[in-house]
Amino acid sequence: MFVVGYKLGRKAEAQPWVDHAEALLRRRGQPDRERAQWLHHVGMIAIAAGDSAGAEAFVSEAIGLYEKVFGPDHPRLVGLFNALGASKLRGGKYVEAQQLFERAVALDERAHGSGHPDLALPLNNLALSLERQNRYAEAIAALQRSQAILEAINPKDPTVGVIRQNVGGMLQLSGKPVEALTELTAALAHLEAALAPDHPAVAGVFTFIGDAKRDLADYPGARAAYERGCEIREKALGPDHPDLGLCLLGQAQIDLLEQKPAAALQHVDRALKNVAAATSDPGDLGLMHLARAQALRATGAAAESAEEAKLARESLKLAGVAGERGMKQLEAWEAAK
Structure with missing residues (x-):
């Protein structure tokens, strides 16, 4: 099972x-x-x-x-704290997730020491919970500690690539897209060598690469990265899996930047449909509703756009500090009316 x-x-x-x-x-x-x-x-x-x-x-x-x-205090609980923390993280309960991951790290350290490979996963998860609270420097430090532990044992470990991917994503979120792209390119090469180009674990790198290239105004490059991420996930997980949500959102955002609102609407509607059956991160969900509001207004559906903007605001508010960036985008877009 x-x-x-x-x-x-x-x-x-x-x-x-x-x-x-x-x-x-x-x-x-x-x-x-x-x-x-x-x-x-x-x-x-x-x-x-x-x-x-x-x-x-x-x-x-x-x-x-x-x-x-x-x-x-038994080390068997480490995996369970990680699992519960992951579900809290996806549900937008970032502080609760952080506390569970910290418990997992502490238990593992007590049981195995500070350099044991079992620490890599809870440290990585702890970093993700910190990133959702915009605590990027702390998050990157936790990731780099995790990376050092794994590289000391096996430099070719696929998890090293996942960690570098996450560091790149955090650099992009903290406003450093050039540095992010350098880290993400290295992560992609590592994962493709360690796994395979079509392995589903590779798909996330392409979404982050798309984000960095979008922020650098390389819209064709961003679109190609998002499309590749979706292609890998659809092949591995099926066309309706929630994990396709962010690469579809990325395509919708590029559609909007290239003034293609009808295409944006198709992409974001599919993204929302895919995540509807899942417990979605409210920050991600807010960005999807924002993209849909923008596409609707651009196609002349003003009333429906206003309703979608309300949904975006509710989700981004629920996301707390993780939704601040999206909230600023929403407010700037509304002010431009």
Whole structure:
């Protein structure tokens, strides 16, 4: 169930294994340790499917059972804190996510020492929660610590490429697109060599590259990067997966910059449809509604545009500091009316 449902992201195919495992647990009287493992895996499958809200209930119950069986400081809890933190992160609960990732880092350090490879994932996740709070310098420091740990063991580890991708994304968000592009180009080369050009883990780099090139006004280059990211994800995950949301949003943003509002509307409508079944980051959702509002106004649908702008404002406000950049874009666009 874990390999098919989480590692391969095929929730429907994993369901018979989930049901089979649950039936065996019932026959055995639901022992705490095994039920905790089952809940953990079901939660991870939900996260892979984009259902972060659904994952929280499973993972929270698993944490309670593991704490009961092993105690509150057992290293087995690291993975669960990471999983719950990931669902909180996707749901826009950045401070809660940060606290869970900090617990995971502390547990791992206590159990294995400060240079153990198991620290790489919680440090990476901690950085993402800090980035959502616009704490870029702290986030990059956590990532670089994670990178150093992994490179000391295996410089070709694919996770090193993912970390460099995230550093590049944070440099772009902090207003340094040239530096970001240098880091992202290195991340792309690393991941393509370590995995394969069509591996779904490579897709995220292209979205970040698109963002950096957009900020440098290289619109054709940005569009090509977004399209490549979508192509990889669609091939691996299917056309309706929530993970296509950001590369579709990127294409819509380029459409708007190139004064193609009808194309922008098609791209952002598909992005919103794809993320509708998932627990979406409110900051990302706000940017999607903003792009849709801009496209609608440009096509003459003023009333519908105004309603979409309200949705954008609500989502960006919910995102807190992570939505500040989008909120400034919204306010500047509204002032230009």
